[in-house]
Amino acid sequence: MEDNKRYPELRRRLSPGWWTANRHYTMYMVREWTSLFVALYSLIFIYGLSLWAMGSRADFLSFLKNPAIVGFSLIALVFTMYHAATWFYLLGAIAPVKIGRSRTKPWQALVLNLILLVIISYLAIWLLVLR
């Protein structure tokens, strides 16, 4: 007998709107949908580079200054920060660090990683633009 017949997959049927049932499910789905903005920003950036590759550097720079692109990017930044914050919190929940007899809390991982984010961002600007 095949494995999938001996161990049939037990999948609970959910309605398309199951995530509106309570606040936790809704926040989970919002978190998942922030990834759309992460993906779209990446694709838009690649498109900008293609303008440069097939045209000139000025095309790329004027594309970055296009009000629609700036507007979308600002929304993408908000969602990317939300993604970052929830990702850091999740890290703390999944892999707490044991210190003595206690374990670190998710909010501690969030705060620590946000500080790390600021340091990494400054280092990236210093290394890649200012140096």
Next chain:
Amino acid sequence: MKAETHKVARLHAMLWGIFSLGGMIAAFLLPVLIYMTAIAYPYSLWPFNGARDPSFLVTGHLLGALFIFVTIAGSLYHGIFRFQSALTEVGLLKYRRALEAVGYFIIFVGIIALAYYLVTWYLNGTIT
């Protein structure tokens, strides 16, 4: 059968591993890239309130090109992978295979195009 199952499980573990790495990259590196290209440059704020612009970020030196590749490729993989997974949770589970095919196609084309532009600029001396 068992070897096949192990192969599929290994592939899944690898894909989820890349997904997690992409999540870290999107969380730590993408915000600063968006800040530089969408706020600092259009509004002439630090660090683009001097002579430099975001093109320097891409072609100023090899480290910048590497930063762009890692940030954009990692974020694209993570974003598409997570979004197509989210779509299967809102009633599109029966289209999972098609969603995966479209998702991986976008990731593949995007990363190949990005690598092509950067490698071309490196080889012709645009990236110094």
